[in-house]
Amino acid sequence: MVFNCYNKNLILMKTLTIIPSRMAATRLPGKPLLKIKGYSIISHVLRRAIEANIGDVIVATEDQEIVDEVVKTRGKAILTSKKHKTGTDRIYEAFQKLDIKDIDLIMNLQGDEPVIDIEDIKSLNEKMISSQSKLGTLAAKLKNDEDLDNENIVKVITKKEIDENEFSEAKTFLRKSTKLNNIYHHIGIYCYSVETLEKFVKLDQSKNEIKNRLEQLRAIDNNISINVALAKSSPIGIDTREDYLALKKNMEYKIK
Numbered sequence: 001m002v003f004n005c006y007n008k009n010l011i012l013m014k015t016l017t018i019i020p021s022r023m024a025a026t027r028l029p030g031k032p033l034l035k036i037k038g039y040s041i042i043s044h045v046l047r048r049a050i051e052a053n054i055g056d057v058i059v060a061t062e063d064q065e066i067v068d069e070v071v072k073t074r075g076k077a078i079l080t081s082k083k084h085k086t087g088t089d090r091i092y093e094a095f096q097k098l099d100i101k102d103i104d105l106i107m108n109l110q111g112d113e114p115v116i117d118i119e120d121i122k123s124l125n126e127k128m129i130s131s132q133s134k135l136g137t138l139a140a141k142l143k144n145d146e147d148l149d150n151e152n153i154v155k156v157i158t159k160k161e162i163d164e165n166e167f168s169e170a171k172t173f174l175r176k177s178t179k180l181n182n183i184y185h186h187i188g189i190y191c192y193s194v195e196t197l198e199k200f201v202k203l204d205q206s207k208n209e210i211k212n213r214l215e216q217l218r219a220i221d222n223n224i225s226i227n228v229a230l231a232k233s234s235p236i237g238i239d240t241r242e243d244y245l246a247l248k249k250n251m252e253y254k255i256k
Contacts, residue, residue, distance in 0.1 A: 014104040015055035015125055015191075018094050019045055020087035021111035023063045027240050032066050032111055034238075036248045041238060042066060043073045044114030050075070052121040054107065060094035086215055088190075092201045095194075105129070106197055108190040113235040115251065116189070120231040124191050127167045133227045134196040135219060136167070139184035140234040147185060151175040152239075154214065156186040162230040170226040173214050185234050190216075196224060 021032045021042050028034075032042040039047075042059060049057045059070045059077040062084070070077035078097055084090045091108050105128055109116065120138055128136045139156050147153045155177050160168040162184065173186060192200070206221035208214075219226055238244050 014102065014129075015107055016095070016098075016100065016103045016105070017049045017052075017055060017057040017107040017109055017121075018091040019049060019057070019059045019109045019111045020090040020094075021045075021059055021061045021063075021066050022090075023065060025112075025239075028238065028244065031238055031244065032061075032063075033069055034244055036114060036251050039073070040069055041114050041244075042069060042111055043075075045109060045111050045116065046070060046073065046075045048114070048116055048118050049107075049109055049121065052118045052125075054122060054125040055103075055105075058094065058098070059111070060090045062090075088197070088215060089201055092197055095197070103194060106192050106194060108192070110188050110237065112238045114238070115247070116235045117232050120187075120229075121189070123164075123231075124189065124229050127227070127229050128191045128193075131167050131227065133167065133191075133225075134193045135200075135224055136191045136227045136229060137170075137216070138187040138189050138231040139228050140187060140231040142183065142185050143234070145179060148177050148179060148183075154186040154188070156184050156228055158182045158184065158228050162228055164230060167227045167229055170216075170220065170228050172220060173212070173216050175212060175214070184228070184230075186216075186228075187231055187234060188237075200224065 023030050025031050033040045060080050062080055062082040067077040078094050080090050080093045124136055124138055156173050157171045158168040159171055161182050162168050203222050206218045208217040208221055236247050
């Protein structure tokens, strides 16, 4: 276990952010340590999570190389098992190992989205607290109708139209769809109450989850409500070398 405190006061907050990360990505092995603007992808995600200032932040990983990288950038990391099938299982193990008693919410940030909007992280956390939701996530408006048929863009259908104030419940998640009301581009960030996370990881995978390759369907199939907050934009994830090179070019040449 590694602790390298950058701000001792953050641990007093009731939200803990855990970022699952591993080197053995199927389509782009080693991607957490790929560099953009001189910093690794995991370092970019870590910095944004820290700047959101909603609580302590830790990276959960099975790889010592990632631990070393995080510590080098004055962050905190913890080693977990190599046997986990999902990032949710990994963050739960990390939480158990940390053994922190005063945490109410656990924010699960994706380790391959280095341009996640800090304000969106804050917004999700605030809505979880104000609504006393058990499980929340983010979604953005679809950019065009072609996205409906793109299986790589996960969609969520909500019961009500979401806006900056509405934290509507999700009806379902899917990979392909026709044009429907209240359908959005799902962003794979989750905020769990501690009790909900503990319940979720003990559930068996559901048939819908396996068929659609969408872990969040396990929650819906077991009557765990998921509330959805509107994000300002869809962050660009990195799944392939082409994704990495495109985002690298965009970040390095972006004029602020």
